[in-house]
Amino acid sequence: MALFKTTERVLGIDISVSAVKLMELSRSGQRYKVEAMAIEPLPEGAMENRNPSDLDAIADALKRAVRTSGTRLKKTAVAVPTSNVITRTIPMPIEYDEDTIESSIQLDAPNYIPFALEEIYMDFQTQGPSKVSKSTQDVMLVASRQENVDLRRDVLQGANLKPLIVDVEAYALENTFQLLQESLIKKEESDGVQLAKSTDGGLTALVDIGTSITSLYVLRNGKVIFTREQTFGSEQLTQTIADTYELTRDRAELAKRSGDLSEDYPTTILVPFQRSVAEQINQALQFFFSADHYGAGNYTSVGNIVLTGGGAMVAGLDRTVAELLGIPTQVGNPFVHMGNASRVNRHSLLRDGPLFAVACGLALRSFD
Numbered sequence: 001m002a003l004f005k006t007t008e009r010v011l012g013i014d015i016s017v018s019a020v021k022l023m024e025l026s027r028s029g030q031r032y033k034v035e036a037m038a039i040e041p042l043p044e045g046a047m048e049n050r051n052p053s054d055l056d057a058i059a060d061a062l063k064r065a066v067r068t069s070g071t072r073l074k075k076t077a078v079a080v081p082t083s084n085v086i087t088r089t090i091p092m093p094i095e096y097d098e099d100t101i102e103s104s105i106q107l108d109a110p111n112y113i114p115f116a117l118e119e120i121y122m123d124f125q126t127q128g129p130s131k132v133s134k135s136t137q138d139v140m141l142v143a144s145r146q147e148n149v150d151l152r153r154d155v156l157q158g159a160n161l162k163p164l165i166v167d168v169e170a171y172a173l174e175n176t177f178q179l180l181q182e183s184l185i186k187k188e189e190s191d192g193v194q195l196a197k198s199t200d201g202g203l204t205a206l207v208d209i210g211t212s213i214t215s216l217y218v219l220r221n222g223k224v225i226f227t228r229e230q231t232f233g234s235e236q237l238t239q240t241i242a243d244t245y246e247l248t249r250d251r252a253e254l255a256k257r258s259g260d261l262s263e264d265y266p267t268t269i270l271v272p273f274q275r276s277v278a279e280q281i282n283q284a285l286q287f288f289f290s291a292d293h294y295g296a297g298n299y300t301s302v303g304n305i306v307l308t309g310g311g312a313m314v315a316g317l318d319r320t321v322a323e324l325l326g327i328p329t330q331v332g333n334p335f336v337h338m339g340n341a342s343r344v345n346r347h348s349l350l351r352d353g354p355l356f357a358v359a360c361g362l363a364l365r366s367f368d
């Protein structure tokens, strides 16, 4: 599995529970432009445990996405869920070059990975000198069960696409996050808002609210240092709407997006949902602060919270989270400062930005 490295333009493909999302970016100087985008819903059950299950249905959705987007690219970057990978930082002698590291990892991996070597794909990245000793360097080892990767490769091939890079959702989001920070800073400046001074050593929480899973990432200096998944997502709100108003799931889904429901909807359903999202985020953060590792013991709060994923699009969620947790909170939209090709609908692009956070990070691999 080729993590991290490419010199070619790739399509970012997020194969997620609700839909397949496709993104092509180009860059000129420091400015990015959306060349193509598409989202095609997946039928219920197409994914199982966040991995492809109905390969034909997913390949068909991908083919439609490619067609409607108008992209000509065939090479792709996809991601496996963060919880599907094992990450270890391994100390190695500082003088080891990439080849020596590679052969040494082959020997050492069984000490770090709880799976047989023939069942996994591995890759590594050097992280520079270790903090502990000048004579060692940190090497980050990433491993995933082959099955998780192979299912995605098969789906892509079924749609006549080539898998070039297999990434991890956490790292794709890390990539997008750098853009998000820039656009949030620009927004604060143009609003005349004082930037929050980091009394916190620069911690940010990125919260990706998906269909049935919410992932919280704590970032320090733009790097993910902590991950936690909770089984809680935006589907919960759809279900509550369906049950309360006796609607089919599909109708409830539409009503959720438009907010076009009875007068008591905000107070009886919407706000309680927002509060439970805030509570979930709070729990995950408390778990992080109480953990001894990651240097978390030195922190009591994060400087800001960025919300992504479809769940972030629930009206007013950012305000409720900010109020309840007392932490500045924004919805992350990576496309605010990007241009777009004329075939890309600018309205959809700006509206659906949070949904494309992973796909965007994958498309950004083109410029590593």
Ligand SMILES: Nc1ncnc2c1ncn2[C@@H]1O[C@H](COP(=O)(O)OP(=O)(O)OP(=O)(O)O)[C@@H](O)[C@H]1O
Pocket: 015, 016, 017, 018, 019, 050, 209, 210, 211, 212, 213, 233, 234, 235, 238, 253, 256, 257, 308, 309, 310, 311, 313, 314, 315, 354, 355
């Ligand atoms: N405009 C909108 N307003 C409110 N909710 C929306 C909107 N668009 C999509 N959603 C919700 O977002 C959710 C899907 O989010 P997203 O696509 O980020 O999840 P996912 O990536 O499929 O899930 P996972 O990451 O677990 O695979 C759905 O529950 C959907 O109802």
Ligand SMILES: [Mg+2]
Pocket: 016, 017, 210, 309, 358
């Ligand atoms: Mg997702």
